Amino acid sequence: MTHLVTNLMTTVLMQSSTDPALAAGEGPTPKTFWLPEGASTFAETNDWVFNFINYINYFFFFLVVGLMFYFVWKYRQKGREVYARGPSHNTVLELGWTIIPTLIVVVIFFIGFRGFVSMKTVPANAYQIDVTALRYGWVFKYPNGATSEDLYVPAGKPVKLVMRSEDVLHSLYIRDFRVKQDVVPGRYTTMWFQADNPTGQNEKGEDKFHHLFCTEFCGVGHSNMNRKVYVLNEMDFNEWVVEQGRWLDKIPAEELYSKAGPKLFARCAGCHTLDGKAGTGPSWGNYDGSGNIWERTASATSTHKVDGKSISELIGQGKKYENPESYLRASILNPNDHIVEGYGPAMPTFRGQLNDKAIDALIGMMRHLDEFDAKGNFVGKK
């Protein structure tokens, strides 16, 4: 019996891997009666499983319903004849229709299991994009710090999404890729996929895209939380991501701290609060009675302690840092040169990640901290 199962499974599994539709590079599979366009490497295998189950289901559905109609017609009551002498049991038959379906579902389980394992095994060379979900939108962040609201991915390369939520449960679903993963506040979830074909343009010259849906109910804007997925060939993608990373350059100087500040601060917010509450690093707000980050750094009589002494011993004419701006810049680029009392050397350097303009924006935000709310949103002068 076990032999039969193994044989059956091998046959089925072999068939799945030698299916001609699986040959790569044929372009997305077209929309069918049941399934939408298939545009990732998972689509091909998963659609095969779906169709395989469907054929089994058609067979059993027509068997059951066909027999039902046939029996109802054939054995319809004639007159008031009541007592019908049908058999009341048949052990072999009953064991048969218990065991055969069991074998079939065992096979089906293994096929689905196989597909699932590959969906959960992220290739080591996957291109990582960080995803933040919040009511009712998505922030996709690329390795160079560029961010976007729609998702852009390179073609022909495994892409890994590391996802977190700012508020409630969300779920990221790209139907044409056949992938879905809940985004859970308080933890990171991951998923990966590989789309081989660039989305390109339609006849009218408009960019084509795949739909991205939120599939975990998150409130009144739930059905608005859908965005677009563009697949670009690798060259176009690299160009796009660099261009996207230059978003700072497009902001006028006078709006730099108010517009770019909050966006950049989002990267600091994991460790630094704005309202004096404790975090991995010292709050930007007033937490030790010496004022907020700008006040305690700029004041000549600051009681703020760094390296065991007053911070004012470090800053000023003839001292290590000529002005507070220099000290703050150094704290971002070489954060562990000076350690604030009560904290450890935990901050990574942002050298190479934040350019001068970004540091300008952050220092500007520190100088105007009273124009921001506790979450870092710009609210203007009070």
Next chain:
Amino acid sequence: MTTLDTRPIHDEVPGNYLTFRRGLLSWLLTLDHKRIGVMYLVAVLVSFFVGGVMALLVRTKLLWPGEVSWMTADEYNKAFTLHGAIMVFLVIIPSIPGALGNFVLPIMLGAKDVAFPRLNLFSFYLWVLGAACAVYSLLAGGFDTGWTFYTPYSSQFGAGGTIPVLVGVFILGFSSIFTGVNFIVTIHKLRPPGMTWFRMPLFLWALYATAVIQVLATPVLGITVAMLVIERAFNIGIFDPAMGGDPVLFQHFFWFYSHPAVYIMILPGMGIISEIIAVHSHRHIFGFRFIAFSSIAIAIFSFLVWGHHMFTSGQSPLMNVLFSAITFSVAIPSAVKVFNWLATLYKGSISLNTAMWYGLAFIFLFTIGGLTGIPLAVLSTDIHLHDTYFVVAHFHYVMMGSALIAMIGGLHHWWPKMFGVMFNETWGKIACALVFIGFNMTFFTQFMLGSQGMPRRYYLYQPEFQIYHHISTGGSYIMGLGFLITAIYLIHSLFAGKKAPANPWGGASLEWQCTSPPPHDNFATTPRVGDCYDFSAVSWDEKKQGYVVDAEAHVAAAHHGKGH
């Protein structure tokens, strides 16, 4: 006998339970299982109407892909939440055990009542109290969390009526537990001499298996909603990560109840179908033991598969694999039942009454509902289908197309017994056909919507899905018409229906051997029992315009092992 109403009996007309005592109080304070069953029936059908209106509102909105002036996104969310919560907690879970089970169970056992009549009435009033909480929650701002109450949405955001409705769910849970306890004790203690477990009607096996789940699983729901209320009211972090809780833990707790609850809903329906198919085929049910044990197997397995609702939730891949594997174990006993019902039709003498139409509709719809569960239990395909309309279609085929259709079928099967009148068979079949066609139009299109990638709980949708939504909404109107006709001819039959014989369909179980409607005490003496699926002693009586069971021959046949 057993009644809180202690007024002396003088002006009543004895005869049957409906005329035993008169006046509103004689109903409200009754301890008679039949009257409590009828009160449940009225309550459940009123709730079904309200939940149905919500469904039609939701379906009507979905005719348009964009915003509509008469229903905002917030109202839409509240409407589908209300639809789901009403249908699950107020309709399907109590419908068959509370209404039909209460009425039929003691009579099938030849008993005068359930084991604990006062607990039974208390159960009903807990239902009323739970329903009142739900109504109050509407006044307090409604609730918009979906019937699943997922955290942290429900603890941080959900509308103002969230706590009242959770309290309602908590209370309804106790109503369900008490009914379960009552049925378990009744079945253990009040079976008449000669009714061994394997002579017990399959409807009672199903109610027994259901009662076990109700007693074991429902407390988890109670604790879960209590913790959610505590979190929401007192900001004690249990599920909300902002306060140190874990939202996935809530899903585990919730589905630990709510998956077994699926079987609380469907198992009694399967029991009814076993009765309907056997009685209207006039032949012994095929494979009694397989059907009986499959109910128990389903009850046991139902506790081990909750994680299949959470394949995309972030639970560990190993858990996903285990839950997927175990899930298939539930498929087998369900398939066994379908094959056994089919084999019961084989060589039967099938009378196509309205109840039998519903029985056959059940087999058709449950087969689709069951088979479409397979791609949802398979890991790789579920990732695509999870939280889409495919899931919506699947559980409507099981919860409505199967559980509720069985309930309506059972209502037609036992209607003459309950009220002593016959309904109009022609209108019955017309309505059944409308419901069947409308149902398939509504929900089969949703399989396509889902596999094409339309997420559930969406107020706005892509225009490409509109054609499916049009067919679906059209189907829901046809279904609504079918139910409206059903309500009309059933109510009409109460006033103008032909008097029902004791045994209109030719059943051999005990409830067909007392009058229609039954007397207050059901049976004057404890009846003797034969094999309830042995129809050899059943014959048509022209004078009574009904079937009669030759009790002597029936019992004798059972003792000689005949009729198999």
